[in-house]
Amino acid sequence: MKKKTDLAIEFLNKYSDKFRCPLCSSDIFILPAEKSVQCENHHTFDISKKGSLQLVNKFVKTEYDQALFTSRTEMMAAGLFKPVFSKIAENIQDDEFVIDAGSGEGSALIDLANNKKVAAVGFDLSNQGIQASTRGLAEGNLLFVVGNLANLPLKDQSVDTIINLLSPASYQEFKRVLKTDGQILKIIPNSQYLHEIREFVAEKNPHINSTYENTDVIKNLQEHFSQIEVVDINYNFALNTPELKANMFGMTPLTWSLDEEIKQEFIKSSIDNITIDLQMLKIRK
Numbered sequence: 001m002k003k004k005t006d007l008a009i010e011f012l013n014k015y016s017d018k019f020r021c022p023l024c025s026s027d028i029f030i031l032p033a034e035k036s037v038q039c040e041n042h043h044t045f046d047i048s049k050k051g052s053l054q055l056v057n058k059f060v061k062t063e064y065d066q067a068l069f070t071s072r073t074e075m076m077a078a079g080l081f082k083p084v085f086s087k088i089a090e091n092i093q094d095d096e097f098v099i100d101a102g103s104g105e106g107s108a109l110i111d112l113a114n115n116k117k118v119a120a121v122g123f124d125l126s127n128q129g130i131q132a133s134t135r136g137l138a139e140g141n142l143l144f145v146v147g148n149l150a151n152l153p154l155k156d157q158s159v160d161t162i163i164n165l166l167s168p169a170s171y172q173e174f175k176r177v178l179k180t181d182g183q184i185l186k187i188i189p190n191s192q193y194l195h196e197i198r199e200f201v202a203e204k205n206p207h208i209n210s211t212y213e214n215t216d217v218i219k220n221l222q223e224h225f226s227q228i229e230v231v232d233i234n235y236n237f238a239l240n241t242p243e244l245k246a247n248m249f250g251m252t253p254l255t256w257s258l259d260e261e262i263k264q265e266f267i268k269s270s271i272d273n274i275t276i277d278l279q280m281l282k283i284r285k
Helices: 004-018 066-077 082-090 107-115 127-136 171-177 195-204 215-222 242-251 260-267
Strands: 028-031 036-039 044-046 097-101 119-124 142-146 159-165 178-189 227-238 273-284
Touching (some): 004 028, 066 242, 082 107, 082 159, 082 227, 082 273, 097 107, 107 119, 107 127, 107 142, 119 127, 127 142, 159 171, 195 260, 215 273
Parallel strands (some): 119 142, 159 178
Antiparallel strands (some): 036 044, 227 273
């Protein structure tokens, strides 16, 4: 079995022409012996022992910690977003170059790479999320990068599909790196998304709103793109074990302000199903 650093180098050897230096925008090349990449102006970036590439000057502290990524990994393995991942895969063709902008712990891209013959790169500012993602590295089709969505280290018009799953976006950057005939698959919450948890949390914290609307998100998108097709994704997911409830509680920002006592209250609650109510926005330039 190849080392993860070797898998990363293998991917970069195939697709280095897609990348550019985040500091000076010049071409990059691989230094296999040093386990790093370097640009024409000698800006150098390391490949970690876990096989991720660090295309940032320094790590940025985020609100997402290791416990959250562990909970998300467990929930995705339990099938929480399986219908979402299937819908994404249906809209991506083999041989595309795909990025996940805000890839978190990597589950969406890992699932995609297992079902489509694509080359895929996940970008996230959270180093902990990216390191968790490298569990899915396989033969030459995946890379995970610590990178800034507002300054993607990719060349103009280099990407076929951008996945943006429940994550912030940088639409100017998306338009820059997207091919003329490329697409964005943006997943956003709809009004009933996790309403059971939202209502539970609102009872404990009056600063949390028990309702949600995505009107502002769509309005903002319409200022940047004219071709937007909306696909609804709606289903229920069973929280039928204490472990699932604990991980569900741990993975959502809705619960960040709540303590362990309230977590235990949630685990013992009668909430045994949650609503997944999402919209996939299929966006073209």
